[in-house]
Amino acid sequence: RERPKVIVAGYTAYPREIDFAGFAAIAQEVEAYLMVDMAHIAGLIAAKVHSDPVPHADVITSTTHKTLRGPRGGLILCRQADRWRPTEKKNLAQRIDSAVFPGTQGGPLEHVIAAKAVAFKEALTPEFVTYQKQVVANARQLAEAFMAEGFRVVSGGTDNHLVLVDLTPFSVFGQEAVELLDAVGIHTNMNMIPFDERKPADPSGLRLGTPALTTRGFGETEMILIAQLIARTLRRPTEGEKSTIAAEVLELTKRYPIYPALT
Known part of the structure; x- marks a missing residue:
């Protein structure tokens, strides 16, 4: 009955594991993009103690602090190809890049970028x-x-x-x-x-x-x-x-x- 354009999977106070595959199946059925907000659980996902949204989501957003234990900041991951608008001049990644800069963000903060690199390296360790x-x-x-x-x-x-x-x-x-x-x-x-x-x-x-x-x-x-x-x-x-x-x-x-x- 409902035909949303985007389905968001992500919470601020949900104590159970999220079924990303289930969300993806619903998004596929109604031809919606699936956006996953993994801000709270990014560190758990990186360590493989929580299921991974990457195989299922069109777009993933996250903070780099919280469980990832990095600096205050964020990141956006996405598929390059747009499964619902494949004939668009710009692919999904290019449209997101344009929206971030110059749309909403200006000069990069090099010290935060460096801190993110350290956090990502730590996330790869046993x-x-x-x-x-x-x-x-x-x-x-x-x-x-x-x-x-x-x-x-x-x-x-x-x-x-x-x-x-x-x-x-x-x-x-x-x-x-x-x-x-x-x-x-x-x-x-x-x-x-x-x-x-x-x-x-x-x-x-x-x-x-x-x-x-x-x-x-x-x-x-x-x-x-x-x-x-x-x-x-x-x-x-x-x-x-x-x-x-x-x-x-x-x-x-x-x-x-x-x-x-x-x-």
Whole structure:
């Protein structure tokens, strides 16, 4: 019934593996382009711990930070041939190039290009694969630990780096949860959950990710501790209890400094 020109596959808070082949089959049926936004999962895809959209998509966009662990920036990949407009004077890649420059972008930032090159080289190493596997293992353990604390985890777990937590059982919601956790040194992102009846400015969920924690050296044992610290904080502790939690958070971060060589 619907005949879209473009189908977009990509999410900001989807904790399960995306079926790119399924999206491609739908796009083929309705003669639509398939555009994949892999910003959140590019690192997982590079390490082959998530399915690859390249065989299926017409266009792929991504950031170069997030799981790819590079500088803030982006990239666009595409097929050269245009399967739906093959007689166009310019192919798909040429039209995208023209839209980017001079259409929307000016001078290149050489330092960012250099940083991207370093990130791409790192993504080719065995160590990067090990890192991404640990990112997923940590996320799965974090989800299990939240459920053990009485939270509802959207979809009952995760296949990637994200955990989406429903705060409703605790009768605390997005904005208050963020403020409570900020006060003890835990910085989080409030997020809508499926069929959320609350407004985006104060939703029912928290979105958490494990890439930065994993980079610092946190493992599955620490994921359990983090879930416990968050649960204790969201039970509205006394000021004295908050101070105790904050001290435990600080001790945990000291164990895994961002720059060990500088400590």
